[in-house]
Amino acid sequence: xxxxxxxxxxxxxxxxxxxxxxxxxxxxxxxxxxxxxxxxxxxxxxxxxxxxxxxxxxxxxxxxxxxxxxxxxxxxxxxxxxxxxxxxxxxxxxxxxxxxxxxxxxxxxxxxxxxxxxxxxxxxxxxxxxxxxxxxxxxxxxxxxxxxxxxxxxxxxxxxxxxxxxxxxxxxxxxxxxxxxxxxxxxxxxxxxxxxxxxxxxxxxxxxxxxxxxxxxxxxxxxxxxxxxxxxxxxxxxxxxxxxxxxxxxxxxxxxxxxxxxxxxxxxxxxxxxxxxx
Amino acid sequence: xxxxxxxxxxxxxxxxxxxxxxxxxxxxxxxxxxxxxxxxxxxxxxxxxxxxxxxxxxxxxxxxxxxxxxxxxxxxxxxxxxxxxxxxxxxxxxxxxxxxxxxxxxxxxxxxxxxxxxxxxxxxxxxxxxxxxxxxxxxxxxxxxxxxxxxxxxxxxxxxxxxxxxxxxxxxxxxxxxxxxxxxxxxxxxxxxxxxxxxxxxxxxxxxxxxxxxxxxxxxxxxxxxxxxxxxxxxxxxxxxxxxxxxxxxxxxxxxxxxxxxxxxxxxxxx
Numbered sequence: 394x395x396x397x398x399x400x401x402x403x404x405x406x407x408x409x410x411x412x413x414x415x416x417x418x419x420x421x422x423x424x425x426x427x428x429x430x431x432x433x434x435x436x437x438x439x440x441x442x443x444x445x446x447x448x449x450x451x452x453x454x455x456x457x458x459x460x461x462x463x464x465x466x467x468x469x470x471x472x473x474x475x476x477x478x479x480x481x482x483x484x485x486x487x488x489x490x491x492x493x494x495x496x497x498x499x500x501x502x503x504x505x506x507x508x509x510x511x512x513x514x515x516x517x518x519x520x521x522x523x524x525x526x527x528x529x530x531x532x533x534x535x536x537x538x539x540x541x542x543x544x545x546x547x548x549x550x551x552x553x554x555x556x557x558x559x560x561x562x563x564x565x566x567x568x569x570x571x572x573x574x575x576x577x578x579x580x581x582x583x584x585x586x587x588x589x590x591x592x593x594x595x596x597x598x599x600x601x602x603x604x605x606x607x608x609x610x611x612x613x614x615x616x617x618x619x620x621x622x623x624x625x626x627x628x629x630x631x632x633x634x635x636x637x638x639x640x641x642x643x644x645x646x647x648x649x650x651x652x653x654x655x656x657x658x659x660x661x662x663x664x665x666x667x668x669x670x671x
Numbered sequence: 672x673x674x675x676x677x678x679x680x681x682x683x684x685x686x687x688x689x690x691x692x693x694x695x696x697x698x699x700x701x702x703x704x705x706x707x708x709x710x711x712x713x714x715x716x717x718x719x720x721x722x723x724x725x726x727x728x729x730x731x732x733x734x735x736x737x738x739x740x741x742x743x744x745x746x747x748x749x750x751x752x753x754x755x756x757x758x759x760x761x762x763x764x765x766x767x768x769x770x771x772x773x774x775x776x777x778x779x780x781x782x783x784x785x786x787x788x789x790x791x792x793x794x795x796x797x798x799x800x801x802x803x804x805x806x807x808x809x810x811x812x813x814x815x816x817x818x819x820x821x822x823x824x825x826x827x828x829x830x831x832x833x834x835x836x837x838x839x840x841x842x843x844x845x846x847x848x849x850x851x852x853x854x855x856x857x858x859x860x861x862x863x864x865x866x867x868x869x870x871x872x873x874x875x876x877x878x879x880x881x882x883x884x885x886x887x888x889x890x891x892x893x894x895x896x897x898x899x900x901x902x903x904x905x906x907x908x909x910x911x912x913x914x915x916x917x918x919x920x921x922x923x924x925x926x927x928x929x930x931x932x933x934x935x936x937x938x939x940x941x942x
Contacts, residue, residue, distance in 0.1 A: 402847065406751045413748060414765050417815065420780050421768070423788055440792075485676035501673065508684055510925060512876045514900040514917040518701060518910050519690035520683065542683020545676060574672065603773030605879045606897075610905070621775045625883055628779050635787050642776050653771045657764050664820075665827030 428640040435636065450640035460641060463623035466533065467602060468648075470619060473537050474601040475594060478548050483590070486552030487582055491561065502553065508546035516543075517610045524611060536612040536619070540604050548593055555589035556582075592663025595656055602649055620645045694914045701910030713915035723916060725891050726899040729806055733895065734874030736810040737817070741870050742863070744814070745821035750855065752822075753829035763826060767819030774816065774879035781812045782884050799885055802892035809880050809893055817873065821866045828862035829855070857938075864935040871931055875924050896920050 427435060428450050429443045438444075455461055485501075492498040520539065521530065529535030563585070567577045583590075605621045613622065624645060628638065653660070695713055699706035717723060748766065752759040769777065785797040785808065798808030832855065840850045878897040881887055887894035887902070894902075900920065904913030 403751070406747075410748050410751045410762065413744065414762055417766055417769060417818075420784055420815070423784060424780060481675040481679065484672040488672035498673070501677070504685075505680070508680070510872065510921075510928060511684065511688070512897060512917065512921060512924060514876075514878075514897050514913075515691055515921050516684060516687035517901075518694060518904050518914050518917075519687035521905075522701070523682075523687060523690070538679070539683060542679045545680050546684070549676065578672065599771055603775075605773065605775050605883070609882070609901075621773050624779065625775055628883075635783050638779065638783060642780055645776055646772050649771050650768070653768070654764075657767070661763065661767070661823050664823055 424639045424642055427636050428643045430636065432634070432636060450636045451644065453634075454637045454641040454644065459618070459623055460620070460644060463618050463620045464644065466617070467620040470533060470537055470540070471598055471601040474540050474544070475597045477537070477541050478544060478597050479590060479593065482545060482548035482593070483552050483583070483586055484578060486549045486556055487578060489549070490553050490556040491564070502549075505546040505549045509550060511546075513543060513606050513610075517606075521610050529611075531612055531614040531617050533612070533617055536608060536617065539607045539611045540601050543607055544597060544600055548597065551593060551596075552586070552589060555586065559585050588659065588663055591656065591659040595652065595660045595663075598652060599649065691914050692918065694911055695918050697911045699911045700908040701904060702908070706911070709911070713912045714919070716912065717915060717919060723896070723899065723919075726894045726896045729891075729893055730875060730877060730895045730897075732806045733810050733813075733877055733893075734871060736807060737813055737874045738867060738870050740810070741814050741818055741821055742866055745818050745825055745866070746859075748818075749822050749825035749829055750851070753826050755830065759826075763819070763822060765819075766822050769816045770819050772816065774813075775883045777812055777816050778880050778884035781808075781815075799893075800889065802889050805885060805889060805892045809877075809884060812880055812884065813873070813877075817870065820869070824862050824865050825859065828859050832858045860935060860939045864932060864939065867935060868928060868932055871928060872924065875920075875927065 423440065426440055426443065429447055430438070431447055431449065434443065434447070489498045489502045493502075524530040524535050524539070529538060559582075563581050564577055567581045572580065603621060604619075605625070608619055608622050609625075612619065618626065624641060627641070696708060696710060697706040698709045698712075748762075752762050772780075782797075782799060785799060789795050790797060798804035798811075836854050836858075837850060840854060845853070876897050877895040878901070881893055881895045881898040882901070885893045887898055896916070897920070900913050900917045902913075903916060904910045
């Protein structure tokens, strides 16, 4: 009796969850459908699956929005940001965790911890005028420095939480064998950090590729626009045809979605390992 | 080993932070070569002319709706899919998918959906066009995007609850609701702390959705504090005043976050 009621309850629960999942996926479905149909087809068939492959919307979106150069620029910014963050954050976190008792490293850790809460609005004006003064404003390197700097604290934090769970014995063995600090880091520490490296790789890719608020302040001129800003300018100025718009969105999200689907297992296990321990 | 990180951090965070405190005591417009020291005038003005009240109200509504709905929905889904199997992992991956999309794209997708998808199909008017519902419309976008993150955290916490607790409760004859409220919920408080802190932080810093989906409108119905700071500083040329608001905003965020964290931490059970 009790078991039966339990099963009925879980069927109901699964149905509601399935419905919610469908709502979550619906915008993606609509996006793909609209991007692949002509205007006439949308009027005729609404949200039904397209009967043939029509790529005209993509061609139009690409020619109208300067999306190609923005796409390449965003890729460059993302790759450099991710690489820089992976290296310097893991080095810093390792040094901080292994020297926790030192006053310098201890206060550095708390400084990074505090900076995670910092809203970008607090530093945006001085950063803007600093970058204008040293010629980094509206340049790709400037944007990279800005994004990396602002993401650094969070990266050091998640790296540190992970390194705390890594036993120190292998590093000590390497030291006894005469390995220097850099060698120990490269040959011993980095391989042990693989799980958190994959997690932060995905998270950093997301935050660099999707960044908007740092970009708005540091890289807003014509020649340096990234995808998000190009989309913002385009849709802020014209109310674009919905088919073209969805084709453009699809281009902007596709790489990130593919990366996520390929690596989602690592991402989810990494997220939970880093955060639930607290 | 810390040198590159420290240099970058000093350049992008520490130096601008200190500079920002200085600018908040000036009447700088953000462009001119010179400015005047005005002491506390920007801060006094903030408390005397309540220009910040509307953005503050919008931000709090947005954050509140996000906190409640995001956590409630995520909790409901998580309890249903907490057992580890392929189907459940798949469902979890589906819910996380929107989190990978930028807030700009999410905003535009939803503005089109609201106006050209939901309205013709279901007859529900675009909530972003009406000042009374615009904050809710924005909240929906961010709940859609952030719910999956909360689910991941909740599911992980649920999986650490020992099965033996439920078995013991069942032998004692505890009902499903009792088991949820007396075992599941108390054991979930650490995860709840994480999710509440995250959503609170994201909500109080709300910027991208406002700028992309509504531009703060209609009127100023969705202007958030962060967006107001941006406009004051870069659009209206009152950089010193904008900087002062930003600093008050930071203090508010730190206070709110630490109070909430403290509240939940005190309710965590030892296990």
